Amino acid sequence: MTRTGVDSGGTGLRQAGRDITGNVVQAGAVHGDIHFHTTTVSPLSPIVAGPDRAPSDHDAHALTSGSSGRSVVPRSLPRDLAEFTGRESELRRLLIAVGLASGGGATAVAIHAIDGMPGIGKTTLGVHAAHTLAPKYPDGTLFLNLWGHTPGQEPRDPFDALHALMVDIGVRTDVLARHNTLDDRARLWRSLVATRRLLIVLDDAVDHHQVTPLLPGTRGSLVLITSRNRLPGLDGVHPLTLDVLPHADADRMLWRLAHRTPEPAEADHVTRLVDLCGRLPLAIAITASQLRAHPTWPIRRLADTLSARLAQDTDRLEEFDYGDRSVRASFDTSFRDLPADLRSMFTLLGVHHGPEIDAPAAAALAGITPARAQRALDALHVRHLVQETSPGRYRLHDLLRAYAHTHAGRLDPAFRWQATSRALDYYLHTAHAATRVLPARRTRSTPITPTPPAHPTPIATTDHAVDWLTTELPTLATAVEHTHTTHPTHTLHLSNTLYPYFRAVGHWRHSSAMLRTAHTTARRTGDLHAQAAVLNDLGYVRRRQGDLNAALAAQTQAFELHTRSGNPRGQAATLTDLGYVHLLRGELGAARDTSKRAVDLYALGGDLLDHANALNNLGRVHLVRGEVDEAADTLARAVDVYRRSEDPLAQANALNNLGYVHVLRGSPDQAVDTQTRALDLHIRRGDLLGQANAHLGVGIARHRRHEPGPARSHLAHALRLFTRGEDNDGQAETHNALGDLALDQHDGQTAHAHYTTALGLARACGTRLHEANALIGEARCLHGDGDLVQAASRLREALTIQRAMNSHSPQAASTARLLAALDDEQPNH
Template structure:
């Protein structure tokens, strides 16, 4: 019973084949068998039967085919309907393709266990299952694609059997089979290699070389390519009668996993070119173990390569040399080592190959002149050897391709400051900086633990000045070790000056500046320029678009150049939780080097222009973010500083709330940098626009610091409009923190300055806030006139959100006066404006006032609905202060409803939110509300205790 796929399609029932029926039914059965015990969809069956031209009745005809096939089958296997198609349920042992797969897997395991004779027998049994080409006679392109995959598996099994037969010394018996296989598959290279080796071992060298010429002619004429590296190496080895081609001893053949091969007497040269390991190597034990496992546990099928990458000075060479020394017992035929820093040209590579060949025992007079010939001789010499090659400080993949052995018995360790992505099959190790503990341990090994333990704080300071970079730590440690009379603090004092830090990190040939410079000089001119200009960025990290501003180019070109700096390990990437795009940052010591190069190479005008574009980009983006939140340039003032935007269409801000929060530290740094550079228009404009973030999240320290810096600058520059804007911003900060007298003074001075420069919008904004201060101070007689004038001015300058905000405040006055209809009228107009311009912040404030209005009429249901909408909005826009106020109001509404338990829970949340937003006055009001609530819940003493404890 079963289905036979390895040959003409057959359905076997009661040990006899049955007539499957029409060609269409044969296609359906083949598809179901190829997907045995998995659902085959009706669409797949239709594609297999009719390709891309099915008739309208295709589905019903498939159903007819399945029904006919079911009648042919026995109870042991059948076809069931499983949407969206059909399932052939069958024991896998009843499929000859599955039996073949299991036998091949068993043979592989036998070979791995060293049981080669049994493995060959198992493969012969597997191949005996084939009765001809897979699924012969089934007319379907879809089915034949799967049949081709089965045929490929057969060929691989046949090649593996022949490889094992060769290993068993049966070269004479299989030459006929190999010739037949080549006639059948003239473009597969492995059978040619097997035949060449079989003929050579049978003493037929001339015939073996003739096969090599034949395959070259066939591939060039028919395919247009040269034979692969394996065949080329084999042909050279046959020409040279390399002893490695002789049949290995049984002890070696028995276990393909063996890691030690007896040394060959035919080639006594065992190179040992590794430099000495570094005595203070520390803290990379796990990585050493990882490298050893990768290189020692290979299966000699493919060349094993470990590629170690990391920034200059991170310890790549030390790690590679340490691991190579520890692998000496595995690679008994020796080590080759090359420092690739000075090489790169063909003549340098040729000279290096000559050195390798001499180390491998080749006489100088026998070394060919050309690079290609030296590569060929090198690969022939190392073929079959257990040799480890260490290539240190590689700059690119083409630089080392001639130096890679062609033999899978060899292994390679590569170190590079860039990530070598084109090394196929390489195991990659990315080295990072030490942590503080590792850094202190390294210093202790160099200097002595007594000196480090005696000054732990200064030792930690030293580690931070070195940026936890192993090379910098080694230099600092060497300086201390050579001066036993120095205390640790003696060196930390010298390193505190950033301008001289690289000068101090030098000791007897160990020069950190030179180390960084090697990578810098390997960069393209545009990458060097970007590297230098990134020193202008004073933020702790920066977004990718900063590269476009610094280079004055589009985002895509800048990103390509930026990534070369990342690949060269000159920039680190950091991805914050919840972020989609990475940010970039310098290592501290690399930043110092970049700053040196910036001053040395770029003119003052070039530096000024680049900084102007960078700050102009910050300003343009902050302006855009404000527009996205407020629906336009509402309730904000702008100066005439130049903006910079990248050429072409570029969407940098995706989620405005996330953008503000992610860029906060960079925005603050940009404002400080603009102030330090004397750029007054950029400074005050960016500081004023950033209030959009500072106000809603309660970043009052940032707000105060940036505003004060900008204010001092505009005062020095005599910039009256900038001064007015900063006094207005500072007054708003005082107002938010309930320092009403300071706020009033700022607004009064700002109003006079706005009038002096003729800024109507500024006057409208100042009057609005002055009226609010008057209300909070109890000066009720002044409020209405200021709000009324502010409203008129807001409308005249087109500030829709400012208009809505004044209407909201006027509604509050109407509520206080008992004019609820007047309040509702103004709130409805304010709500329409907010929704028209799509300003959610303003909409939340209007809805909050609606809840107050409903509270006065004791319509608590509507008040609660309003506040729930407010909470959704303020949480969406990240308004912490708005959330705290909304929760407080909702707690009061719950109290008014008589739902005291819910009121207590809500007020406790309000208390937490007010503390998070640093709203001290609101916090006091919440505590008082909790105390009133506790009094109302007098039958629950624990409520009073909880309120008092807050």
């Protein structure tokens, strides 16, 4: 009978077997990059029983005794890895579990299974743990490779596995020949080891069917199993699942296996290398072996070379094939063992570009039912070919993703295109359903009717919509990035569909990337209307990111395109957003004129919601200009139009601005009431950035009502939401409000910190209004510290900004009075 030993990656083979006298010849198995040397167990003498009498299980001692009468004590563990690195946490958990079982009066054999994806280091950890535990098991240690994923080998049959185990403890082959059924051999095995304390390592198991007959029947022994598969059918097992190495352990492993002394100058390049390896131990070991073979190579050289090759979109796994080890070969053995339906699903996951997937999306991708897709994903999860990141959601390790992508590239192009189309149809349809229940910020610029998937996901509530969109956002963004050339319509529709979500919750970096791709796609298709719509959306995102110059440029270009294509409604929408950009830039005259043009265009005909938005923006401009009566009138009109629109909750923004009117009129009670109503509406509609604005307004009004505790709570909540939504402008305004509150509480140090932060954010954004307010706040703090010169300097900067914005504004007049009073205080005045 032939026995073969292989490493956990399944890439190196050396033959082993048995000589004609029945001696056991252990394979020179490959363990990582270690070769186990050949050893021989001494032959046994004949047993007492004659040839006509079959031995019974009670002959156990005779069956395993040599001529000296001493039992054979097997020591067949492969040698431990001298450079074993990491896995301290996993090893500690395993040793503690074994110790608790042995010290707690366990009544059954202790079974521990180490499972994980190919190349994760299961065998290495199992052997290292076995060497650590071996002294506790005086009757010997056994190591048996079950060939679960060995190239060119069928998994070892339990009948043959029992033969190998019992020969290793000294049972003669002629005795085993008379136990010619699996049950007979299993019974004999249990009898032989019943009174022994053995440590048995069963390496590379397929499933519980292969393992169960090999287990001792009584307590005292320890069984360590390694497997690429989870073993849910093996009762009483203690599973230990291995993940990729933590960054520090991965770095240390590369240093040690490469036989390099850690150098600070190379540390970043080592981290780059292990990240390119996906922190997979097998890939790290292969990379380290290249460095070991080329001691003159700087680590940076290999890191740069590998990065450059991968950037060329080549087959990534080619870079992890060196000597007799290969990540691809390790993956191949798992892939080839899959049933046809699972091979198909795994391959299609290489078509899917998102970082995660769930059963409904996988069903659309494969053209099957969600129930079948769920079963397939579960089966791949059992085999460690996908990872479950949260209930019902799965991802591929980076190298497994590259492997799946390679297989997907071999599919018929038409079949691959159809699979991608089905997945994009599913995502677009579900995103459309989700954004329809979100608060409507404006009328959709390009109404669409998505193609319904075979098995749509229903979304009826705002919470469900936000949860789904937030969860799937990375996948949607990646889908747009990778499919815009093959599926341009899906790209444009997804960017347009997701815009209401971005306006509600932020995520500007994702939004910006998607809109840039959509703009490129729209230009390529020559669609002027789509180009204008995308540019206007991109301008809004740039404004929320704090890049007012880019916002102005994008929306000016959008307005020109709407004019060229004869789209007055698009012109009005762009003017509404442009007015707000001018407002933030401190260009109050342009802000008023632009916003009035938008209101007038909508008055000629247009959606009520869009008209109300334009009125709301104009009211905000009047507020900043200090035109309180005009602001109150305009905002009241906005509230009335909002109430007549299809979305009565949209009045929240206007109510919030009306609250500021009440603050300026010295009516903080009315302000609190109005802005609390706005906050309640934003909460009901699930509008996170709207909630942030409302919390800011309520906080300012509470401050004016001399309620510092509630004011601070609302402002802190606003800051958290603005930060979460990546809204730098909102953060600047909130820091100014927190500075005002702290200063009135005589906490000058905290106030100064808030104003300084607000000033930095405002200058980065180009928001002149908030910059001036931050400078005035700093001046007040410096005045309190007695630094009159610097205080006056800050006030002069603020006054210059305010006069440039509106020389006749009440804010400018107030700052001028403060500066005059400060000048009077200075001794040399």
